[in-house]
Amino acid sequence: MKNIYKITLTILLTGILVLPLMSLAGNKDRSGQAGASELLINPWARSSGWGGVNVANSYGIESMYTNIAGLAFTQKTELVFSHTQWLKGSDIDINTFGLAQKVGEAGVLGLSMMSLRFGDLPITTKELPDGGVGNFSPNYMNINIAYAKAFSNSIYGGFNFKVISESISDVSATGVAIDAGIQYVTGEKENVKFGISLKNIGPTMRFKGDGLSIRSFLPGQENMFTLEHRSADFELPSQLNIGGSYRFIMNDVHSLTLAGAFISNSFYKDQYSIGAEYELKNYLMLRGGYLYEDGITSEADRTTVFTGPSAGCSIQVPLNKEKGSVFSIDYSYRATNPFNGSHTIAARLSF
DSSP states (O other): OHHHHHHHHHHHHHHHHHHHHHHHHOOGGGTTOOOOGGGGOOOOHHHHHTTTOTTTTOOGGGHHHHOGGGGGGOOSEEEEEEEEEETTTSOEEEEEEEEEEEETTTEEEEEEEEEEEOOOEEOOOSSOTTOOSOEEOOEEEEEEEEEEEEOSSSEEEEEEEEEEEEEOSSOEEEEEEEEEEEEEEESTTSOEEEEEEEEEEOOOBOOBSGGGEEEEEOTTOSSEEEEEOOOOOBOOOOEEEEEEEEEEEOSSSEEEEEEEEEEEESSSOOEEEEEEEEEETTTEEEEEEEEEETTTTOTTTOOSSEEEEEEEEEEEEEEETTTTEEEEEEEEEEEESSSSOEEEEEEEEEO
8 A cells, every 4th residue: 555655655745846848848839839739629428518628627537638547447348429519610629538447456447539520622733723633631540558557545547558540642641649647536425536647648740641741853854753751740739737626516416516726838838627417316517618728819829719718418217227337418618719519429338
């Protein structure tokens, strides 16, 4: 037990030491210099409904985005399919599938896949700048393999290994990254929680492919030669999340959870998130949140399409009370300007 507390304390101290460094690195002047920005998109309905504020109290498959330690709360088996209309009006869709399975007494394995669809885009060339020679479709995909464990009744931890793939017909980039996180649960009714997670830590990526080469003639030569351009490496958008939550248990029917989080981005502005979730006897959940960053309240100074507010709900139906099987439908909305917001709907089965 002493070793567990030492490990936990080490991780916490490491996060506290890393935080100032990331705050310095999170200069707004570096915005746009990182790649693989899709790693910062929350594709799940429950957590995005209150701004991803549940760093301390996330659980199940959705923890693979917010804080991987929460995966350890999976009871048996959980399946989730989620569909997102990202920035509605932009024709970008996100499909995400997740599976979590408890292994042994305290461990949980998780697998998830997230795919972005941009629709068909016209192929343009120097000779045909208006297109007319067909279409192409970019393919972005993230694959996550995770493991989390309950080290005690209070301490939960986990890590997530992810593979990142971005490609069009003749150019592609592939990379890897890891996430790590812990959650600490305390209180007389286990209603006080703290969490910290470190996300998207990995080597740089680079685009390669025939699309970066040019075939041309040298003066006085009869044969064509190929000139290949090397693209620059780009870093991943690392992120440190620290959060806490408190659950007010009114009676057997009603409960209210308040949560807050600080998000330190290595290439973007730091963010602050607050949110609340009301639960009616595990059948109905209503949630809302607000994600703040410098300049977000001013249209002239705002550097993100998101304006801050988010909301969501879940309807949950027990299928087999003896086995604890549950089916639920989740929905979330994130306000944007421009576009018509981002909408996510998910189907969840736990058995």
